[in-house]
């Protein structure tokens with residue numbers, strides 16, 4: 001199979017550890033790591049992988065992924081090149097590559113006097129990862145500002161989908177199994193000074209409420225309808241729970257922190273223990289937000 005992908009040798013690495021590409025810095029290698037430079041290249045890679053039955057996963061900033069020690073026996077695609085981080089404006093529409101950092105896009109929109117994304121300023125990762133997980137804050141989800149997206153299907157076919165064709169729910173997009181290539185946001189014309197102040201406020205509040213780099217952290221659970229996962233964890237007495245070299249943060253509820261020697265097994269056991277503790281205390285079943293590879 002490797003020789004079929006060998007035509008992409010300039011953008012392909014084999015048996016590359018995924019740990020350095022994730023916030024938790026845990027996990028084994030991917031069989032292939034591909035970094036296409038253009039949409040056409042990404043499409044060709046997907047097409048070859050499809051023909052050869054090689055599974056493909058997209059990786060953005062790695063802030064919501066836990067890779068198991070066994071790694072991933074397929075191709076991991078990173079949209080890290082300049083071909084996937086462009087940002088352009090047309091009236092109140094802002095179009096950006098799925099590999100663009102979400103914080104850059106928010107800052108850019110604010111500078112242009114386009115409002116609607118400021119509340120997302122301190123969420124780590126890329127636009128692609130945020131749209132795939134319908135990331136958001138207490139102010140709302142990213143899906144509320146989406147106009148349309150360009151996606152590549154598993155076999156490399158490109159198409160544009162409108163917001164109504166996507167199946168957004170809380171922290172989910174229904175976009176599983178496709179590669180987001182480009183996203184267009186529909187924003188509101190606003191005063192850049194007012195937007196800048198809003199952005200700064202969100203930045204300060206959020207940074208106080210979340211661990212920051214170089215902490216090896218992950219947001220553990222989705223807020224269940226009518227509840228806050230952080231409060232449920234606190235009420236269940238699970239803050240500070242330790243499993244090997246991984247612990248539930250006491251300073252930042254609903255975040256887990258990995259330290260030297262942490263394994264994916266320890267993270268999974270900790271998540272199960274917290275789920276069980278919360279269920280025993282409140283009867284609520286937590287769903288993890290972290291994507292397990």
Ligand SMILES: Cc1cc2nc3c(=O)[nH]c(=O)nc-3n(C[C@H](O)[C@H](O)[C@H](O)COP(=O)(O)OP(=O)(O)OC[C@H]3O[C@@H](n4cnc5c(N)ncnc54)[C@H](O)[C@@H]3O)c2cc1C
Pocket residue numbers: 023057058059060061062063064065079098099122123124125126127128129130131132133134135136137178179180181210211212217218219291
């Ligand atoms: C400190 C910290 C704070 C956080 N705060 C928040 C918060 O306030 N709100 C919130 O919702 N989340 C939060 N998160 C979780 C995480 O940052 C978000 O889910 C983020 O949007 C993930 O983006 P990413 O690029 O890192 O995605 P990744 O972790 O790389 O990937 C996440 C998922 O998206 C898929 N994916 C990535 N790129 C693409 C693409 N181009 N096409 C298709 N699929 C793709 C991956 O396959 C994977 O399934 C936080 C995480 C941390 C560590």
